[in-house]
Amino acid sequence: MEDRTDTLSRNADTDRDETHNLIASDKVDGTTVHASDGDKIGHISHVMLGKRNGRVEYAVMSCGGFLGMGEEYRPVPWDALEYDVDEGGYTLKSDKSRLPDAPSYERDREPEWDRDYGNTVYSYYGMTY
């Protein structure tokens, strides 16, 4: 499918938590997220999992802030991220110029995570919730 697959396959045996097509949640959390031009835009804080369907519904990026102050969370669809072996992190497949207006929330203002919110976030990244 993708050239990326070849690189991943070659490294599969050496990476403890990133074998084949699986990756450990505790390896995802904390991983840097870059824009498509390589600029660092944040890191994955955590992912939100569907309790019943067992799907990653959002990867929640943590952006900005200092010592926990002013930090913003930006939930993105899992499919909007691509793992980049060269960068050692995820690349957000979206134009960086659109990021300031992307759905975000502050630490103590968690969204409802309902269908409306899902539609808002996914459609922002050109995907269907």
Place this chain on the structure above:
Amino acid sequence: MEDRTDTLSRNADTDRDETHNLIASDKVDGTTVHASDGDKIGHISHVMLGKRNGRVEYAVMSCGGFLGMGEEYRPVPWDALEYDVDEGGYTLKSDKSRLPDAPSYERDREPEWDRDYGNTVYSYYGMTY
């Protein structure tokens, strides 16, 4: 603790990381797993996510051990776990007597996570990989 349970129930809608049908990965990790008779059998160490499909393919239980020695990991299908508000953790929907023979691995002997392994684990818990 009963008081805490009641609080959890009452706060279900307002709980930061456990709203509606979603749960945060960093809340899953570390959560206690009980057998169906209520006995504590371990805790969730992490989950293994499908890189492309964004699915939780395994919840990896950590069982036994002391200060990291003798610890065993037991991967189980996400659907083999049920979140139990009263217990404040997950319940493994499998007879405890079958647990000693369940697929497991030691910290430094991570399995291949390939289709064969998936079939082995899932079929042990009566599920299809």
